[in-house]
Amino acid sequence: xxxxxxxxxxxxxxxxxxxxxxxxxxxxxxxxxxxxxxxxxxxxxxxxxxxxxxxxxxxxxxxxxxxxxxxxxxxxxxxxxxxxxxxxxxxxxxxxxxxxxxxxxxxxxxxxxxxxxxxxxxxxxxxxxxxxxxxxxxxxxxxxxxxxxxxxxxxxxxxxxxxxxxxxxxxxxxxxxxxxxxxxxxxxxxxxxxxxxxxxxxxxxxxxxxxxxxxxxxxxxxxxxxxxxxxxxxxxxxxxxxxxxxxxxxxxxxxxxxxxxxxxxxxxxxxxxxxxxxxxxxxxxxxxxxxxxx
Numbered sequence: 671x672x673x674x675x676x677x678x679x680x681x682x683x684x685x686x687x688x689x690x691x692x693x694x695x696x697x698x699x700x701x702x703x704x705x706x707x708x709x710x711x712x713x714x715x716x717x718x719x720x721x722x723x724x725x726x727x728x729x730x731x732x733x734x735x736x737x738x739x740x741x742x743x744x745x746x747x748x749x750x751x752x753x754x755x756x757x758x759x760x761x762x763x764x765x766x767x768x769x770x771x772x773x774x775x776x777x778x779x780x781x782x783x784x785x786x787x788x789x790x791x792x793x794x795x796x797x798x799x800x801x802x803x804x805x806x807x808x809x810x811x812x813x814x815x816x817x818x819x820x821x822x823x824x825x826x827x828x829x830x831x832x833x834x835x836x837x838x839x840x841x842x843x844x845x846x847x848x849x850x851x852x853x854x855x856x857x858x859x860x861x862x863x864x865x866x867x868x869x870x871x872x873x874x875x876x877x878x879x880x881x882x883x884x885x886x887x888x889x890x891x892x893x894x895x896x897x898x899x900x901x902x903x904x905x906x907x908x909x910x911x912x913x914x915x916x917x918x919x920x921x922x923x924x925x926x927x928x929x930x931x932x933x934x935x936x937x938x939x940x941x942x943x944x945x946x947x948x949x950x951x952x953x954x955x956x957x958x959x960x961x962x963x964x
Contacts (some may be wrong), residue, residue, distance in 0.1 A: 673914060674963050676907055681927035683904035688928060689935050690897035697889040705883025708871045710894065711751060712880075715864025717898040718905065719857045725906070726853030736851045739843035740858025743836060747863045748870065750832035757825035761818035768809045769826040770833045774925040775802060777834025778841060779918035786845055788916045797961035798918065800954055801926040807951030808929055811944065840909065841917040849913030856905060919962050926955045 691710070698706040723730065732740070750770075757766040779798060782788040790798075843855050871880040886894070911920050930952050936942040944952075 673911065676911060677915075677920070677923055677963070678927075680904055680907040680911060681924060681931065683900045683907065684924060685928045685931035685935070686900040687897050687904060688932050689939075690893050690900060694890050694893035694897060697887065697893060699887030699890055700883045700885060702879050702883060705876075705879050706886070706890075707751070707755060708867050708876075708880050709883040709886060711867035712864045713884075713894055714898055714901065715860040715862075715867065717860075717895075718902045719859075719861035719864065721898075721902045722853045722856035722860070722906075726857070730854055730857065732851055732854035732858060733847065735846055736843060736854050737858060739839050739846075740855050741862055743839045743843075743859045744862035744866055746832050746836045746839060747859070748866045749828060750836060751867070752870075753825045753829035753832055757822060757829055760820075760825065761822035762812060762814050764809045764811065764813040765815060765818075766826050766829060768806060768813070769830045771805045771809075771925050771929060772802065773830035773832070773834035774837055775805070775834075775918075775922050777831070778837045778921040781838040782841065782917040786841065786917065788918060790916065790918060793961055793964065794916075794919065797958045798922050800961070801922050801958040804926060804951040804953075804955035804958060805929060807947045807954065808933055810947040810951070837917070837921045841912055844909055844912040845917075849910070852906070852909045855909070923959050923962055927959060930955045 694710065695706060700706060700709070754766070754770070757769075775798065783790070840855075844852070847855075868877075868880065871877055908920070908924070933944060933948060933952060937944060
């Protein structure tokens with residue numbers, strides 16, 4: 671299949687993951703709402719790890735490099751989830767999303783150029799800059815730094831690093847192993863991310879609440895299952911495309927494209943009304959994707 675079509679499919683699948691996560695959160699019927707996030711993390715990690723093992727033919731032959739990258743990314747994923755929750759409780763949601771998306775674009779671009787020997791044309795760099803401007807505009811609604819609680823910017827900075835490093839570590843595994851051991855990488859990454867999420871709750875004395883939180887209700891369970899299926903397919907496509915294309919291009923299109931589709935879902939499904947700057951951001955993102963695909 672043409673790489674442009676695979677890129678488009680990957681973006682759609684990741685946008686479904688984001689949409690289904692939101693629907694899961696809204697329909698979660700557990701007695702303690704705070705358990706929704708760790709329950710999601712455990713189920714999400716175990717599901718993708720199991721599916722990756724099955725898709726890999728029930729085999730598991732991981733080199734030390736894959737173990738290293740997988741365990742490192744499991745820790746980074748825990749840092750990402752923690753930073754997302756902490757920053758979300760302390761200040762503007764728009765600014766934390768801006769921090770996350772900028773990290774997801776900027777850090778892989780820099781790492782690809784500095785460590786993987788990737789070289790992009792002036793047109794591609796212009797398109798990447800255009801995407802950053804588009805991300806800023808699409809997050810303009812509600813973007814404020816007023817009333818941010820102490821520690822908010824610290825957690826936003828960690829979110830920037832975590833989202834960027836997550837993609838970068840994935841890139842390094844794919845390039846160092848020439849696209850091999852993808853199933854093993856996913857098994858290690860997501861199994862240990864689930865384990866870390868469980869241990870984080872247990873060490874804080876919330877183990878029983880976590881276990882009772884799995885009684886989430888049928889509707890939330892269906893949305894969680896849909897999210898996990900979408901995420902599994904999207905991650906497989908991501909790792910394949912990283913072995914075939916420049917990493918900066920893949921991550922820029924991924925982050926920007928998912929944001930555009932998420933905004934469209936918000937308009938169509940949730941009745942949200944974007945402002946003019948957000949519409950301009952969507953147009954700039956579309957132009958950037960076209961330029962990066964040339």
